[in-house]
Amino acid sequence: MADSTNRPARPQRLVGAWWGPAVGLSALGFYASATVPGDAPTREIFFNVPDGAWAVYAFLAALVGLLIFGFVRHASLWSIGQPTPGALKEIPSRLKNTVRLGMAQDKVRRDRYAGIMHWCIFSSIVVLTLVTAQVAIEADFPVSFLHGDYYLFFSFYGDLFGVIGLIGVGMALYRRYFAQMHRIRWDERLEDHLIIVGLGLVLLSGFFVEAARIMVTEMNQHPDWARWSFGGFTVAKGIGVFGFEDHQMLAFHAYSWWFHVAMAFGWLALIVFTRLDHMFFAPINAFLLRTDSPGRLTKIENIEEQEVFGVGFIQDFTWKQLFELDACVRCGRCTEVCPANIAGQPLSPMHLIQDLKAHLADVGPAIAQHRHEFSDPGREVSSVALIGDVIKDETLWACRTCGACVQECPVMIEHVPTIVDMRRYLVMSEARIPATAQAALENLEMRGHPWRGTALERTTWMEGLEEVPMFDGSQEYLYWVGCSGSLVERNLPVTKAVFRLVKESGASFGVLGQEETCNGDPARRLGNEYLYQILAQQLVETFKSKNVQKVITNCPHCFNTFKNEYPQFDGNFEVIHHTEFLAGAMQSGKLTAKHPVAANVTYHDSCYLGRINGVYDAPRQILEMVPGTNLTEMQRNLSKGLCCGAGGGNMWQEEVGERRVNHVRSEEAVRTGADQVISNCPFCIQMFEDGVPAVHPEEEGRMRPFDVAELLEKSVFGETAVAGERSS
Amino acid sequence: MHIVVCAKQIPDPETPPSAFKIDAATNKVIPAAGISPVLSQFDGIAAEAALRLKEAKGGKVTVISLGAESAQAAIKQVLAMGADEGVLLKDAAFDDGDSYTTARTLAEAIKKLGDVDAVFCGRQAADWDMGQVGLLIAEELGWPAAIIAKGVEATDTGLKIQRVLADGFETVEAPLPAVVTVSNEFGEPRYPKLPQIMAAAKKTVTAWGAGDLGLDPGSVGKAGARLQLQKLFIPEKSGRVELIEGDTPQEQASNLIKKLQADKLI
Amino acid sequence: MANNILVVGELEGGAPSPTTLELLGGAQGLAAGGAVSVMLLGAGASGAAAQAAGAAKAFVSDDAAYDTFNGEQWLTAAQSAVEQSGANVVLVAQSVVGREVGPRLASRLNTAVAMDCVSVADAGGTLQFTRPCYGGNALATYTIATSPAIATVRAKSFEPASGGGAGEVVQLAGAGASRVAVLGKEKAEATGLQIQDAKVVVSGGRGLGAPEGFQQIEALASAIGSDKAAVGASRAAVDLGCSPPSQQVGLTGKVVTPDLYIAVAISGASQHMAGCSGSKVIVAVNRDKDANIFSFAKYGIVGDWKAVVPALIEEFKKV
Incomplete structure (x- = not known):
């Protein structure tokens, strides 16, 4: 493969879980506390703030009250919603999601800068909360552990994460106020400034409190202790330049302590009123995340007994x-x-x-x-x-x-x-419904396919091919051609190519010919669940009556709905996309790409094969195995690939807006300098057929769209053989 | 106002040409595999016109279809759009009739319904394309008619209808009861809402035969037909494009126009 | 067998319309020794009778009330003309008049009408009426046993009649009562012809390049006739701003089924063809002889539209 450096990072391990070691260290502290001698390093809790203790608890009580109030207020809003079936099923995978997505924040890191920034802030808050908790335990519980080596280490990592937090805040400030117009400012609100500035002040004031305390205590008595609190120590050194006297520093310490505590609680109170609540809601939402495929839409159960369809309220x-x-x-x-x-x-x-x-x-x-x-x-x-x-x-x-x-x-x-x-x-x-989408739906109802105006039949593609076997239950695979594969002129060569290749591989397979009907995917995506269910139920029955076990699909949309949605209708089949089948056949030596096909290609991941079903490798493996073919990836590829514009029923709608999506995507494809854009989906191919000439008006040297199978067909059978086949 | 919509189920006009076949022995279209019959598009538009009138003025809409059992689907489709009742005129005696026998049978059904104020038909059935059933119903019932409407509204005394002409349109007024045939210029039929589809599915369609209408089986269907179909055939078409010859564009243009004139296209 | 034929004529500018003359031409051929007569209604009908070539007798009424077609009034006149002429064949144009008079006359006379015929032929003494059906996919041939046999006939189906006008003029009664009142008539606006309703659609594609190219397409459409030809466009042409979206033909635009679809500089992408493949005849003008559009077209001209379209405009103007 040529250049795939754009591959977005895939989640690997719980690298975000830095709070884990922090918990471990705290435990170590408890253990250490039992063994430290009496004159070991430590400090006085609530030093210089005699009323601090009850004030802190009063703040804490207020905060807890506020959090409960906020939660109840939110919950009363959520409660007007309908039941969520299965929200508490499959707990293990939900917990895994909570850890992986909610705490380790795999998705936050899909943007590297934001990932680092968010980790800094997140880990800082977690660790400093633990630091504060330890202080509270030391002060008000009958255990004592903040002394000795652990105290010094405690001082060190407290400051370390304070600094890390400030780095995160700095990155956030830079991004919000100095970077080019950024997505985070598309809906900017006052709270965004409060959150970030507030956090900065909490962290900074913490260092000033620490510095003031150190200046009047450790700095003189145990400077070697003070160095462990390197942040406060540095600030202390800085303040020391001014030569304040102890009583001044004590007063400064008291003021800054109250400021720090008030800011900290104030900032935490923002959780109730701002998007800071995501610190709870994000992990919970990770828990609530679907555990099945994102390619599956919810089934409306007993649709004929419903009174309201979909969500209008x-x-x-x-x-x-x-x-x-x-x-x-x-x-x-x-x-x-x-x-x-x-x-x-x-x-x-x-x-x-x-x-x-x-x-x-x-x-x-x-x-x-x-x-x-x-x-x-x-x-x-x-x-x-x-x-x-x-x-x-x-x-x-x-x-x-x-x-x-x-x-x-x-x-x-x-x-x-x-x-x-x-x-x-x-x-x-x-x-x-938009008129043309309505026409597509009506066509589905009346004719079992969405291609109004087609002059083709479901068997037209078979013309000129010798012996197309009909599926009768005795073969291993059903080759599902699909409406686009049989009724749209441009897609017939793809259907033929897949047919010839599957045949060449020696697989036992058959087709349904006239008996194919739309599996309902466009109806479901366009919102006509009722029509979808009728079509899906019919087809599941057909498959069962014909003893279909394995299905090879031409189209990623058919692939997705068979694979992910038909189980909702008790239709459980082994479904593979033609690129998966062909890659497998090549790997097992049943198909050989022997003829070189000199082509500079770029590859477009269709959404329903790529992002939604995770099939990225098979089509690329095929391209890799075709001699003479050189792949250049587009800027947006793999899971970050951009839709061709046809999905969600937009194939049958007129687009509203500045540009067409397929023009944008075609531009991206053209920019690679490739002379072919390869895809795996009949819709994508049609969208490129339309989009490429629009962004590249000269016919000379214009990029052409092809399916993976069309390219492979040339390599397996030879370009001249394929060309001969076409013109006949 | 009680409006009757006459709806016909026809072989799908969008049947691909390659799948459109005729049985020469019976002079009938062979139903294409996997292609279901559909509601004639103009009848759907007539239903839309009737429903809009009902919405504006109140009343009810009854849909009548003459055809086989499968025509239930066409009736249900109009019921789903919002029609209130459906009647299927089904009898072996009705088979293979012409426009006249169809109109006569429909007219008898309309008489049997009794309180009908208006009959709405499509301007023509999209299979035979005759465009006369609506007028023949009017004649059978002795009612006035306005054909090829692109707009219908109710007045105090009757209907005001905008008719499509070759070079524009005219407005006519007819007293009730009357027959109106509706053209595609009227606009698209509505997409049925699911609750109505469900309700339509539950509705019972009344079925009437020749006996129910007091019609002598010998006077309807093939027996009563006045037009005798001798031959139904597919005109020969050359499959491939005919490239127009000519040394100059002028010559090509003139040759093309000769071809088009021979085909009666201009 | 001799046929007495009545042509229900129409006046256009005080003279028999071209279609009326065509019907008279057809009647001449089918009469086989029988009499051909014509009915003409409206102001100047008596005078126009002299121009009704091929008709021996004319049934006329000069009542100007007939100038505005009203079915019930015309029907009474036609019934009377049939009775007086003793016609066993009635020919009417497939026009606003024919569409209404044909079926109702058939009903009143207890006979039948074959609508929209493209040919009426005498086959051994029996008239055979042939007409397209199933959206032009098939032709059907009928016979009518009852008398008179009535047919409405599509324009250009017969050669116009030649020779002198009607020698004998019989006056019909003036316009009688009608339950249907004609309140008014409006000409379609210049752009009033909807693309879905046009008999001819001339469409332009990306190959036209700039909006200026579209002016040629519009000129071609108006050369064919602004009352029957409308302008369409492929999506690419709409995207280029050459044409308003309302003229877009295709999967995400209008679906048109005209008798004649002229595609200029359109490659024939499936998106577009979904909107026009139901046309009866497609004519393609394209520079690229391998363009997909040619596999849908009946007639094709391989050439640059810049040369071909002006030639077409010139030739259509001559028609």
């Missing part, structure tokens, strides 16, 4: 969906990677979540009150329409369901199901 979200609104920290990562947003289309996942959150705060209390008094859902309580007023229709339709936002969200918000839930309401309850 805030209280129709599940409580988990409402909870996650509170987890949002407005970091903008979702919006930054959103293909619609990149193309200037009217969707910003962050603003969508924030708008929902604000709406919940607006109408939630009244709904909760109404619920309390009456037993009905209270859908009339809000005079503001969730869809139309709070969230615009076109915002919902602009979503590609590509999952980039979900992938990037550091607090594990799942935007896509929330958006699709609202689409469901628009389609099923309101029948409010």
